[in-house]
Amino acid sequence: MGGGIVAGKIAFVTGAGSGIGRAVCQVLAREGAKVIAADQNGIAAQETQGLLSNVWINDHISVTVDVSMAESVNMAISDVIKHYSRPPSVVVNSAGITRDNFLLKMDEKWFQKVIDVNLKGTFLVVQTAVKAMIDAKISEGSIINIASIVGKTGNIGQCNYSASKAGVEAFTKTAAKEFGQFGIRCNAVVPGFIRSPMTDAVPEKVLQKIIPFIAVRRMGKPEEVAEVIAFLASDRSSYINGASIEVTGG
Ligand code: NAP
Numbered sequence: 001m002g003g004g005i006v007a008g009k010i011a012f013v014t015g016a017g018s019g020i021g022r023a024v025c026q027v028l029a030r031e032g033a034k035v036i037a038a039d040q041n042g043i044a045a046q047e048t049q050g051l052l053s054n055v056w057i058n059d060h061i062s063v064t065v066d067v068s069m070a071e072s073v074n075m076a077i078s079d080v081i082k083h084y085s086r087p088p089s090v091v092v093n094s095a096g097i098t099r100d101n102f103l104l105k106m107d108e109k110w111f112q113k114v115i116d117v118n119l120k121g122t123f124l125v126v127q128t129a130v131k132a133m134i135d136a137k138i139s140e141g142s143i144i145n146i147a148s149i150v151g152k153t154g155n156i157g158q159c160n161y162s163a164s165k166a167g168v169e170a171f172t173k174t175a176a177k178e179f180g181q182f183g184i185r186c187n188a189v190v191p192g193f194i195r196s197p198m199t200d201a202v203p204e205k206v207l208q209k210i211i212p213f214i215a216v217r218r219m220g221k222p223e224e225v226a227e228v229i230a231f232l233a234s235d236r237s238s239y240i241n242g243a244s245i246e247v248t249g250g
Contacts, residue, residue, distance in 0.1 A: 004031035004032025004033070005031045005230060005233075005234035005235075005236055006028055006031045006233050006234050007031070007032030008032065008033075009088075009090050010034045010080070010086065010087070010088040011025075011028045011033040011035050011089075011090035011091075012088035012090070012091045012092070012125075013036065013037060013038060013091075014038045014039065014065065014067050014092065014094055014121070014125060015093075015095035015146075016035075016036075016038050016048050016062070016094070017039035017040075017041040017044025017045045017047065018041070018044055018196065018197050019094075019194070019197055019198055020146065020191070020196060020225050021037075021039065021048075021094035022048045022222065023225065024092050024226040024229050024230070025037050025049075025052060026048075026223075026226065027223065027227060028226075028233060029060060031234070034059045034060060034084065035049075035060045035061075036060070036061050036063060036088065037062040037063075038095075039062075039064070040064065040065065040066045042062065042063075042064035045063065046062045048062065049061065061080075061083055064076075067093070067122070067124060068116040068120055069124075070128075073124045073125055074128055077128045077129055077132055081136075086136050086138070087132035087133050088129060088133075089133060089138050089140060089142070090141070090143075090144075090233040091126065091129045091141075091143045092144045092146075093121070093122045093144070093145045093146060095117060095118075095121055096117065097118065098114065098158065098201070099111075099114050099160060099161075100157040100161065102156070110160060111159070111160040114160040115167075117164075118161070118164035118167075119168060119171065122145050122168055122171060126175055130184060134182055138183075138184075139182070140183050141179070141182070142186075142187075142232060142237070143172075143175065143186040143187070144229050145168050145169075145171070145172045145187075145188045145189075146168070146189055146191065146225075147168040147172070147188045147190045147244060148161070148162070148191060149191065149192045150162040151167075151168065151190070169188050169190070172188040173242045176242030177242065180241055180242075185232075185238075185240065185241040186242065187232050187240055187242065187243045187245065189228055189229055189244075189245050189247055190248070191220065191225050191246075191248065192214065192220060192246070192248030193210055193214065193220065193248075194219060194225060195219045195220070195221060195222070196222055199219070214248070214249045215250030216249040216250060217249075218249065220248070225247050228245060232245070
């Protein structure tokens with residue numbers, strides 16, 4: 001049996017078809033977890049599953065899920081329980097979207113959609129997974145939600161996204177207070193600007209204007225966020241609960 005900081009744990013990762021979610025799956029698999037790559041893009045989730053390798057573990061699966069729909073989340077967690085005969089003890093909420101526009105031009109539909117995926121989606125996945133963990137008497141769980149630095153600072157063109165991410169941090173702190181008694185921790189990771197398909201949509205000249213304001217003078221890599229998430233998923237972070245950990249390069 002191989003080692004690794006999350007050896008033997010079952011980890012459910014949303015947004016697993018791309019960017020940070022995909023990197024999280026890779027690092028968790030490297031560290032010995034059995035990984036469920038979950039994404040609304042089922043083909044991308046399958047591709048992620050295909051990238052996962054660990055000499056000792058080869059029991060990773062992929063599922064299609066729309067985190068903004070309760071029924072879809074229920075089905076995904078049921079499928080996981082059917083496959084492994086127990087629910088995941090690690091949950092990473094990386095599914096997220098942007099629909100940017102200036103506040104005065106923001107379409108109500110896009111405001112709602114971003115809240116539905118980023119904030120309500122996080123709630124639905126956490127509620128469904130934690131119910132299953134408690135039913136299965138899992139006594140050590142770790143939930144990691146991905147917020148964003150713009151949830152603290154605000155950002156022009158992102159009134160919907162920044163509000164959703166501030167909400168994710170407050171939600172995380174409440175979950176930590178409610179679930180601590182069950183041995184289930186809940187923390188947020190707060191990335192700055194990370195190279196991924198999400199930021200590839202931002203024009204390069206805008207990104208070049210942002211970089212001088214980052215202390216280390218570069219954007220982050222998805223793996224640099226994933227390594228922090230793996231630590232939070234592991235028992236090495238057993239007394240970290242309700243925290244928001246910035247991964248921004250300063
Ligand atoms: P990404 O590359 O766009 O990946 C997000 C993934 O989530 C995509 O595969 C996307 O599928 C999926 N997704 C979207 N809506 C979904 C839904 N309703 N149900 C299930 N899956 C859904 O973005 P990323 O950069 O990896 O971002 C991951 C997380 O980090 C997000 O929560 C993001 O807000 C946060 N974050 C990113 C940055 C950054 O600079 N990249 C900074 C701070 C925070 P589709 O491609 O089909 O939409």
